[in-house]
Amino acid sequence: MSRALACHFCLSTLAQGAPLLERNGAAICKTCADAFSAEFTERAWAMASSLDEQLDVLLVESQRALQHSAVLAERARGCGLSLADLTAMPPRTLS
Structure with missing residues (x-):
């Protein structure tokens, strides 16, 4: 089974x-x-005990955020939206 x-x-x-x-x-x-x-x-x-280690953490997080942003942009394009369309929309409150 x-x-x-x-x-x-x-x-x-x-x-x-x-x-x-x-x-x-x-x-x-x-x-x-x-x-x-x-x-x-x-x-x-x-x-992170040193400035170099803190910088490494920030770089890794920045790379992760850029990858996430690229995925979201691709999904938006798949729905027929562009960055200009999204930025022109008024902000919504979450329910």
Whole structure:
């Protein structure tokens, strides 16, 4: 019998809508991966003992932010939106 692959930490499954990252039969959902990434970044910053190490942390985070921005821009283009369209829209309050 095949069991559903679930996140090792929160036990979310694909059937529940969790985007899973899988490797060697183990999985982690994007939510848990993002939480661990944010926690690691905070710890890396706190543990950086020199200015060079702090700069390294900032560079890694900048690269991650640029990659995320590129992904969002590609998704917007896929929906027929441009950066000009998005910046012209009034800000919305989150509900």
